[in-house]
Amino acid sequence: MIALDANGADRGPATVAEGGRLSGSEVTLFGPEASLNGFAPVVDAPVAIGNDEEPVRAVRNKPDASIVQAVRAVADGTADAAVSAGATGAALAAAVLHLKRMRGVHRPGIAVMIPVPGAPTLMVDVGANVEVRPEHLVQFAYMGSAFMEAVHGVDRPRVGLLSIGEESKKGTPDVVAAHERLASAQASSINFIGNVEGTDVTAGAADVIVTDGFTGNVALKLMEGTAKTVVGAVRDAVRSSPVSMMGGLLIRGAVGGLRRELDPNTTGGAILLGVRGIVVIAHGGSTAEGIANAVRVAQRAVDERVTERTGAALEAGGALRSAPTATVAPIDE
């Protein structure tokens, strides 16, 4: 069962519920029951956590918030995964506090699929960690690779490290150090292709792009903004004369498919990597179809045992925080 947070989506709880229904998965809604009449099983959870609240404090102070209840359902085994279109920070905080990090993971990362036409690409981290150390970047690489292999069926995903030049010495000292680690020891367990530059990201040069959460967040929003600006400028140009408007009508069908490919609704949202369970965060502006796609990503991550495979990939790469032994205690927050 997927625990679906009905709060926080721009289009309201009913759209989330409709998305849950469309997904085809078994779904339980966590949200304001009064707004969800007639839908699948509901756990009444009217309390929401907004984007403007400090996430960790809000999760602690509002144990009844829908996102907290949804994540706790995963923690106690009632649900297989949680999906939310609410505040990303709240989902992350709830996951870290209630699911906990995976054994040996320094920091969870937020991964998203970039809508590269014809070459879907995963970027991690896009905002969980504004500052990272080299070992964090190394873990993002293994976690992202395991996710792409499990959920998107990519065989030996090409993993690139986002930097300002292809040479191994280009970038910040942390990026250079991460490059060195990924290129050396036990590297055979990952398909590391070296540094990738900004121009490579949308060219399909890698299946997984590894970066810190500051650069990743700026990059993600910049791609959204640039695509929107270019598409808008093409539209304005087309509308600038009767002849080109006629041309615009003739290309409408062909360009419509591209618009769908670039639409964040089609990518299924962001996923938290490095926590003990599956949490998917849909775009706040998701349509019902966008919510359904996020639920499908979560279901696929469950079916393909992403959490276990991520742990195995980290271990195989020697990228865990400490040597794994039977006596390592669970890591507390």
Place this chain on the structure above:
Amino acid sequence: MIALDANGADRGPATVAEGGRLSGSEVTLFGPEASLNGFAPVVDAPVAIGNDEEPVRAVRNKPDASIVQAVRAVADGTADAAVSAGATGAALAAAVLHLKRMRGVHRPGIAVMIPVPGAPTLMVDVGANVEVRPEHLVQFAYMGSAFMEAVHGVDRPRVGLLSIGEESKKGTPDVVAAHERLASAQASSINFIGNVEGTDVTAGAADVIVTDGFTGNVALKLMEGTAKTVVGAVRDAVRSSPVSMMGGLLIRGAVGGLRRELDPNTTGGAILLGVRGIVVIAHGGSTAEGIANAVRVAQRAVDERVTERTGAALEAGGALRSAPTATVAPIDE
């Protein structure tokens, strides 16, 4: 007179020479005389510095390299400015070694105009400094503002700090600290509008975008890549059927103007801010018109006394490295 480095451009010295002629400025070429027959005054300088050479070492070891001679012509007052389509690192190193930093400037920054349709926007730094401290970001803000005002005639340019949220506390600790300084003391001398996000950059939300050289370089290349991918995908979609191909022919004229607006050749290249003279770096792939535009930017920076005005802006903002007094010694490299 503008010292124009004829080496290092992808299309060769003759294209650079042609660009110099097109610019309408008084130009002296620094390059291989043998390839430049019949053009304006030439200083024979066949030695080039490539992109693959370590810039500081190359500038030191090759005092006769064309970029070094061009920059030294500025330093000794023979030339008013230097323009090159060669390696950015070499131009930066030559400028720092031979022109020196401006008094009170921590680190020069590389600024470029982002081709936002209808709203040309300056981004600084795009690669001179992979790591920065808050006071560096503050200086980039003042230098970028002075440049936009002087060269692009923008009155009180809106200066934004690139981050991952609009709130002043969002971003890395260095970004948060820079925000605080820009928002407070003597802030009236700059039009600081706060943090801007990735989506704002191409939306014309600010005239000057301030960031570190790692993020800025990734961002710049990402915008180039995304614009190219989207334009290419539109083209592919248009070519996918006879009907849409017909439409494509009808919009060709209208979209051609947009293509020119997005073309790096039209923006005139990058400019070094914070050194004691004007150095402009054209895109390596520049056409003759691209070179001409870079020379025009340099000429305008000379005519509008950008160096002096940048120094005055830093001083007015209290952003100089040390309190300016008459006894401050020149800063050596």
